[in-house]
Amino acid sequence: EADIYQTPRYLVIGTGKKITLECSQTMGHDKMYWYQQDPGMELHLIHYSYGVNSTEKGDLSSESTVSRIRTEHFPLTLESARPSHTSQYLCASTGQGSLPLHFGNGTRLTVT
């Protein structure tokens, strides 16, 4: 099983709060990704990183931001959460070349 961890597993917060979703991997992977998935819907890429100090926006516009200061850590931050941010957020990583993508268990965020 892949070693990629997301915390918290579940989060319920009020509108306007600042939150950070954590993602860490112990495989030394250079490439890391954040996906957003609503129930029963497809995954949408919101951010990705190909290495330290490298971050890019994905295909789906998101008000969140990310940082990549260390190879193993790729946190996602929402400065002011809104009910429209309610969703499941999935972090993934992979190495160089044509290798499988490994996912964490996700963070299910509910903004009230």
Add this chain to the structure above:
Amino acid sequence: KQEVTQIPAALSVPEGENLVLNCSFTDSAIYNLQWFRQDPGKGLTSLLLIQSSQREQTSGRLNASLDKSSGRSTLYIAASQPGDSATYLCAVKSSGDKLTFGTGTRLAVRP
């Protein structure tokens, strides 16, 4: 723009049945195709990865095939079990090093 379609959207079968899940993609210029399993409220678990130069991959009761020229892949599950119940997603890796996911097939295996 790559588009990935999975048919059927949902499938219910009795235990022991062999079944096939389908995945089609519009742009045949892919690097690889990956099949995942997702249990409710969980992340995705990688099942099989087929490189663009390969025709199939096998793991236990699972066999995935790839026909790049026709833009199709199938996931064959032999002797299905209730524990196979989950959503199965395929994803293709195209130019730009990003994956495009299908919407998945929700499988229920009845005891």
